[in-house]
Amino acid sequence: MRQPSVLLVIDVQKGFRDQDYWGLSANPDVHSNIGDLVKLWRSKSWPVVLVRHNSSNPNSPLAAGGVGNELEDYLAGPHDAVIQKSVNSAFYGTPDLHLWLTKRNYRSLVICGITTNYCCETTARMAGNLGYNVKFAIDATSAFGVNLGDREFSGSEVMAMSAANLDGEFAEVLTTSELVENYQNA
8 A cells, every 4th residue: 555645734723713813714614624634534544743833922813822722623533743833834843744754754745724825835835845745625724815005815815826826836736525535445
């Protein structure tokens, strides 16, 4: 059997449910889609790596020690590592993700989590540059609206731009159902 892909679940934390802080999530199905991927990986005893963002901003819902810093309850269960980070890329955390993957000879990643355009996209770009085979589960991510000067981009537009930025260059962008179909019988 070929080496399984590592499911990298990025920043799926309770603090992202704070609409007063972040605004509305562009993807109301993000948690069920992430849950479907986690369930599949666990049913196959494949590697699941959880990533937690510890914001250095004490007013952030993701500040270390707060309820918002906690991982979503549906992630409780078997996992292979938890990466703690305070920047956008999971490759700049503790333990060292690249070292962890290299020691275990993992070369393939499936990325999901929050937010599409920050930590998920940044991690996917780095993974692609480091030579990993990356699959990006676009509908198992979510983003929030972004203002740029006098232009506002909806969370859906942000997600679409991330998909366009990544696909074919850093990752293969797929939906949860495509990934489940591809991996279910593996």
